[in-house]
Amino acid sequence: MNISYDGLATFFIFLIGVPALVIENQKSELRRIVLQPARRRTLFVRAGQWIALTLAIMFVGVATDALHYADCANMLLAPHAICWFFHGVPEDLIWLCVFAALVGISILATIRFLHRYGGYRGILEDLHREIIKPIRDHPENVPYLQPESLEDLVELGRQSDPGQDKQQVLGELFELVRVVCTQPKYRGDSLERLILGLVQVVGADPKVGSSQNFETASKIMEYVLTCERQCAETHRDDDARYAIHVTGRLGQRAARHLKAQIEIVATLNVYLETLDLAADTYPQTQSHVSGALLELGSTALEEGHILAAMGALNKLIVLYENPAEPPQKELTTDTLGLVAHFWDAGETARSYVARRLDEIQVRLTQPLAAELHQAQHHCARTSRFKTADCLGKMIREYSASAVAEAPM
Amino acid sequence: MKPRILWVEDSARSELSSLVGPIYFSGKYDFNLAEDVTRAVRFVETKQFEVMVIDLRLPPGSDDYWVNLYKQNGSNRAQAHLGLNFISWLVGIDNKAYGRVAPAWVEPERIGVFTVESWSEVGEQIQNLRVKKYVQKTAGHSDTILLELIEELLNGHNGAGNGT
Numbered sequence: 001m002n003i004s005y006d007g008l009a010t011f012f013i014f015l016i017g018v019p020a021l022v023i024e025n026q027k028s029e030l031r032r033i034v035l036q037p038a039r040r041r042t043l044f045v046r047a048g049q050w051i052a053l054t055l056a057i058m059f060v061g062v063a064t065d066a067l068h069y070a071d072c073a074n075m076l077l078a079p080h081a082i083c084w085f086f087h088g089v090p091e092d093l094i095w096l097c098v099f100a101a102l103v104g105i106s107i108l109a110t111i112r113f114l115h116r117y118g119g120y121r122g123i124l125e126d127l128h129r130e131i132i133k134p135i136r137d138h139p140e141n142v143p144y145l146q147p148e149s150l151e152d153l154v155e156l157g158r159q160s161d162p163g164q165d166k167q168q169v170l171g172e173l174f175e176l177v178r179v180v181c182t183q184p185k186y187r188g189d190s191l192e193r194l195i196l197g198l199v200q201v202v203g204a205d206p207k208v209g210s211s212q213n214f215e216t217a218s219k220i221m222e223y224v225l226t227c228e229r230q231c232a233e234t235h236r237d238d239d240a241r242y243a244i245h246v247t248g249r250l251g252q253r254a255a256r257h258l259k260a261q262i263e264i265v266a267t268l269n270v271y272l273e274t275l276d277l278a279a280d281t282y283p284q285t286q287s288h289v290s291g292a293l294l295e296l297g298s299t300a301l302e303e304g305h306i307l308a309a310m311g312a313l314n315k316l317i318v319l320y321e322n323p324a325e326p327p328q329k330e331l332t333t334d335t336l337g338l339v340a341h342f343w344d345a346g347e348t349a350r351s352y353v354a355r356r357l358d359e360i361q362v363r364l365t366q367p368l369a370a371e372l373h374q375a376q377h378h379c380a381r382t383s384r385f386k387t388a389d390c391l392g393k394m395i396r397e398y399s400a401s402a403v404a405e406a407p408m
Numbered sequence: 409m410k411p412r413i414l415w416v417e418d419s420a421r422s423e424l425s426s427l428v429g430p431i432y433f434s435g436k437y438d439f440n441l442a443e444d445v446t447r448a449v450r451f452v453e454t455k456q457f458e459v460m461v462i463d464l465r466l467p468p469g470s471d472d473y474w475v476n477l478y479k480q481n482g483s484n485r486a487q488a489h490l491g492l493n494f495i496s497w498l499v500g501i502d503n504k505a506y507g508r509v510a511p512a513w514v515e516p517e518r519i520g521v522f523t524v525e526s527w528s529e530v531g532e533q534i535q536n537l538r539v540k541k542y543v544q545k546t547a548g549h550s551d552t553i554l555l556e557l558i559e560e561l562l563n564g565h566n567g568a569g570n571g572t
Contacts (some may be wrong), residue, residue, distance in 0.1 A: 016512050219447075265425060314439065
């Protein structure tokens with residue numbers, strides 16, 4: 001027999017090396033996911049399948065080569081016809097076929113490993129399968145996302161670079177939200193971890209998202225807030241409340257971190273409109289929406305995004321004029337709170353808000369001074385000291401300046 | 409209650425301050441901005457608007473129906489003209505394919521088209537949709553053009569094909 005053991009060993013070592021090479025060249029955030037104990041087994045099984053196939057082909061090659069030299073007349077194991085067939089085949093042709101098959105397997109294995117582990121797509125597909133497994137296995141239950149894999153997905157998003165990498169993770173999170181929201185048993189309380197995870201993915205240091213990432217996060221929130229629940233009889237608003245809270249928080253982060261980006265005004269506007277939709281879809285959450293509008297509006301004002309701050313005030317006043325039943329006192333506090341931030345933001349802002357104050361005053365149940373005091377007390381109790389300070393300043397200055405300044 | 413206004417527009421990002429600022433400053437309107445068709449549909453299904461100002465070049469958003477329509481029409485905003493499809497759905501001319509019923513409160517007279525397309529390019533289609541107000545976006549438009557358009561629509565002033 002004339003077997004090229006060197007050639008066979010080369011292919012064998014190459015195939016063992018392919019997974020190692022792919023993993024070694026992965027981005028660190030992807031490698032961390034792949035090398036977790038639970039997934040390492042999957043990796044070994046996948047690599048093992050290719051190695052087993054290689055060994056099988058090598059075995060077939062050696063066996064065929066052996067038949068080539070065998071004495072077919074005295075063969076006990078192989079049928080004579082097979083033996084005579086291979087006996088007549090040139091040895092070079094046998095090894096040509098074996099090496100062609102090994103080359104093909106090496107190429108296929110490399111492509112498959114690169115697809116599966118080389119970038120985000122394959123790993124996101126694996127995570128997707130793991131996360132929705134409880135939903136797939138038990139569609140009769142309230143949808144539930146597999147928490148460990150979801151944590152991994154959120155962590156992957158947190159460590160990803162802003163822009164396209166984060167966008168891929170956000171796309172996967174959006175897809176999961178769609179899957180959950182369209183389940184027959186979804187009742188509005190299955191997405192807490194995912195929604196709170198968005199703050200980590202887009203808004204957490206050190207890799208805060210780009211404006212595109214922030215907008216996608218807002219669209220995920222919007223989907224949560226407006227999706228039609230199939231299971232209306234047990235309808236809950238937990239996810240909506242989390243979505244409102246996170247929308248306000250991310251809006252603030254965007255206002256602080258995207259200052260240099262030209263699209264910041266539009267990005268903040270997307271957040272404002274999401275909150276607006278929330279107030280209409282879930283009137284019972286109006287106080288949550290007004291709180292988020294106050295936080296977003298005051299941060300926008302502080303960072304110099306005046307249009308967004310005006311938008312937040314506009315939406316607060318519209319809410320204030322059309323309160324949900326029963327009226328929530330937080331709405332008055334938040335509206336006056338943002339007014340006070342404007343009051344503290346310079347002459348033009350003060351003049352603008354003095355005019356808007358006329359719209360608010362007609363609906364107050366007490367004199368303005370009493371309402372301002374009440375709002376200040378409420379803000380102090382709820383640890384919003386900056387807003388309380390602005391309200392205090394406004395209380396001191398309003399009566400004098402209201403007479404002195406004519407509204408613009 | 410303040411009149412509710414919906415502006416469906418995605419390409420005014422650099423002009424938001426100048427176009428939307430006067431509206432916020434006036435304090436007269438409950439103003440909403442949708443940057444894609446999916447979001448615009450969510451708005452009209454959630455609220456009733458007195459006036460809608462719609463661009464013709466719109467991205468589809470996340471809804472599969474609009475995404476597919478966008479792809480079928482070349483995946484290009486200028487070519488797809490999803491704004492026309494959106495208006496068509498709104499006024500009830502084409503709502504079978506979408507599978508959602510357009511709100512009954514929509515009046516074509518309260519819809520304005522504010523777009524870069526010239527009247528010669530889209531005028532016939534706009535007329536077929538029974539939309540009476542069309543304004544072309546040009547480089548030298550005034551900062552208050554949107555506010556003026558809204559006020560005209562609210563006051564019922566029609567100016568079909570005037571290409572302002």
